[in-house]
Amino acid sequence: QKEVEQNSGPLSVPxxxxxxxxxxxxxxxxxxxxxxRQYSGKSPELIMSIYSNGDKEDGRFTAQLNKAxxxxxxxxxxxxxxxxxxxxxxxxxxSGYSTLTFGKGTMLLVSP
Amino acid sequence: ETGVTQSPTHLIKTRGxxxxxxxxxxxxxxxxxxYQQALGQGPQFIFQYYREEENGRGNFPxxxxxxxxxxxxxxxNVNALELDDSALYLCASSLGSPEMNTEAFFGQxxxxxxx
Numbered sequence: 001q002k003e004v005e006q007n008s009g010p011l012s013v014p015x016x017x018x019x020x021x022x023x024x025x026x027x028x029x030x031x032x033x034x035x036x037r038q039y040s041g042k043s044p045e046l047i048m049s050i051y052s053n054g055d056k057e058d059g060r061f062t063a064q065l066n067k068a069x070x071x072x073x074x075x076x077x078x079x080x081x082x083x084x085x086x087x088x089x090x091x092x093x094x095s096g097y098s099t100l101t102f103g104k105g106t107m108l109l110v111s112p
Numbered sequence: 113e114t115g116v117t118q119s120p121t122h123l124i125k126t127r128g129x130x131x132x133x134x135x136x137x138x139x140x141x142x143x144x145x146x147y148q149q150a151l152g153q154g155p156q157f158i159f160q161y162y163r164e165e166e167n168g169r170g171n172f173p174x175x176x177x178x179x180x181x182x183x184x185x186x187x188x189n190v191n192a193l194e195l196d197d198s199a200l201y202l203c204a205s206s207l208g209s210p211e212m213n214t215e216a217f218f219g220q221x222x223x224x225x226x227x
Binding site: 004028031032034036041043044046049051062088094098099100101102103104105109 | 113145152154155156157160167168170176200202204210211213215216217218219220221222
């Protein structure tokens with residue numbers, strides 16, 4: 001059973017702060033890792049992908065991957081109220097059908 | 113805008129009825145996956161199509177079935193609807209074969225309510 005675990009939150013941060021979102025996964029042969037943002041009532045929007053250990057930066061977003069610890073995180077710098085959403089961690093395995101397994105998501109609330 | 117289009121956006125059906133949901137993948141994307149997202153949960157994998165063949169199936173009963181067409185568009189069919197089938201149904205498309213390290217992009221979803 002492939003599992004992806006996220007703290008459901010809500011994670012509350014003030015505007016301008018750094019938001020740190022975490023995710024652990026159980027499948028050791030996972031190969032691809034994604035962060036999606038989902039606003040209430042909308043569909044998931046891809047914001048970051050990461051495939052190798054280390055950090056990947058894109059604007060205010062940084063994804064961090066540690067395959068040995070089976071851990072992936074997303075940092076959002078200079079958080080804005082418009083960042084308030086649920087953040088879904090998704091993991092793709094190198095075994096089986098190579099589909100995405102999602103966590104339940106972490107709700108982020110950025111207060112002005 | 114991802115280029116993935118789903119129809120309809122909202123649907124209300126009665127228990128026991130059948131429903132067909134449609135998805136047009138992003139241009140050139142030949143892998144299409146369907147997910148069910150219940151309120152407060154992450155998306156759950158239903159099945160995946162690649163080159164018009166089912167290429168993986170999640171823990172869903174046979175009354176959930178699908179098709180992929182030569183233009184890579186896809187349908188999700190659900191027979192004998194149950195109240196628990198009420199959810200947001202999401203279609204995602206990606207470029208290349210399923211085992212490749214590629215990104216999946218979602219359509220806007222179909223909100224199905226079964227009464």
